[in-house]
Amino acid sequence: MKNPIFPLLGLLVVTLAGCTTPGGVNTVGSATPTPAFIQDRRVVTDPYLASDIRVLGIRQTRVSGDLLKIEIVLLNTTGSDRQIHYKVEWQDNAGMTIASPTGGWRVAELKSEEQTAIAAIAISPSATDFTIKLQE
Amino acid sequence: MKSFHSLALFAVILAGASCVLAEGAKYVDTSGNKTIVTLNQINPQDWANMADQMVGSLLESGVLERAPEKPAIMAISRISNKTQMQIDTDLLIKKIRVALLKSGKVVTTTTVGIGGKSEDPLAADAAEQQKFVTGENTPDKLPFYSLSGKILEDKVKNGRVTQVTYTFQLSLTTVKDGLAVWEDEKQVMKQDKKPAVGW
Numbered sequence: 328m329k330n331p332i333f334p335l336l337g338l339l340v341v342t343l344a345g346c347t348t349p350g351g352v353n354t355v356g357s358a359t360p361t362p363a364f365i366q367d368r369r370v371v372t373d374p375y376l377a378s379d380i381r382v383l384g385i386r387q388t389r390v391s392g393d394l395l396k397i398e399i400v401l402l403n404t405t406g407s408d409r410q411i412h413y414k415v416e417w418q419d420n421a422g423m424t425i426a427s428p429t430g431g432w433r434v435a436e437l438k439s440e441e442q443t444a445i446a447a448i449a450i451s452p453s454a455t456d457f458t459i460k461l462q463e
Numbered sequence: 464m465k466s467f468h469s470l471a472l473f474a475v476i477l478a479g480a481s482c483v484l485a486e487g488a489k490y491v492d493t494s495g496n497k498t499i500v501t502l503n504q505i506n507p508q509d510w511a512n513m514a515d516q517m518v519g520s521l522l523e524s525g526v527l528e529r530a531p532e533k534p535a536i537m538a539i540s541r542i543s544n545k546t547q548m549q550i551d552t553d554l555l556i557k558k559i560r561v562a563l564l565k566s567g568k569v570v571t572t573t574t575v576g577i578g579g580k581s582e583d584p585l586a587a588d589a590a591e592q593q594k595f596v597t598g599e600n601t602p603d604k605l606p607f608y609s610l611s612g613k614i615l616e617d618k619v620k621n622g623r624v625t626q627v628t629y630t631f632q633l634s635l636t637t638v639k640d641g642l643a644v645w646e647d648e649k650q651v652m653k654q655d656k657k658p659a660v661g662w
Contacts, residue, residue, distance in 0.1 A: 390522060390525070391522045391566075391568065392528060394522055394566065396523065412496045414494075427515075427562065428511070428557075428562055428565075429512075429558050429562050430494055430515070431493070431494030431515075432495060432508070447519070448518075450562040450565050450566050451566060451567075462496065
């Protein structure tokens with residue numbers, strides 16, 4: 328007589344397999360080094376977020392002649408997909424925040440153990456500095 | 464003693480009810496992350512996000528640097544609404560115009576419009592009157608670029624999950640030769656899952 332537990336066990340395995348989320352993201356890219364990250368200053372008020380979503384660095388360049396463009400590289404260190412909110416604020420050389428009609432909080436989805444780059448371009452040539460805010 | 468308990472219970476219920484009723488209207492930051500997200504509408508944060516992405520793409524492309532006169536003059540052409548909603552496309556275009564103006568790369572003409580209709584008829588009339596009074600026949604500044612586009616909507620359903628995609632397409636055309644020198648398409652995708660039980 329067959330053990331009735333095996334079909335049930337099989338069904339359970341199949342069910343659980345259907346529930347699991349995809350694993351981490353494998354990546355491949357050029358071996359030549361990309362431009363180095365700029366030096367940054369970090370203020371951490373949520374250590375859990377800082378640990379789960381690690382800021383690897385920030386790159387900076389100019390586009391369209393005189394507009395500042397930045398790219399922040401994030402790594403989701405957790406085993407699950409995460410959604411974060413972020414906001415980029417631009418400051419002029421007097422440290423004043425430049426208002427933008429298109430600014431605001433945005434949502435970014437980071438796959439498990441995936442490295443993601445978020446880019447932003449200042450709309451004003453007077454933008455010389457920036458602040459990036461990250462929130463769960 | 465029994466009446467005291469009843470009174471205390473009534474007070475607790477009243478306090479709880481007042482907490483619920485206290486949820487009234489409140490101000491929220493228009494660019495904050497506590498704004499309402501709905502499936503069947505393009506929300507304010509969606510307009511801002513799309514405008515931001517489009518402006519970034521246009522500025523990064525470098526086409527605005529090729530205009531012979533800086534800042535380049537741009538006219539707004541037709542922005543078609545192909546969604547099922549009645550929307551004012553200025554919710555997108557105005558943000559783009561303001562951002563481009565702030566960049567110093569583009570100025571938008573308000574006296575040149577589709578079918579000769581100007582956005583600012585007073586400015587157009589005043590310019591005509593000025594020409595008549597002074598006798599000067601200086602030509603109007605004609606736009607170098609024209610901005611046109613389309614907003615589309617696509618809805619799909621799979622079981623209890625509904626997904627709505629809003630597609631924003633924009634083209635920047637050089638007026639003198641009719642060539643689209645910059646084009647881009649951005650999307651906002653939203654999903655909503657109906658509860659298994661309930662209506």
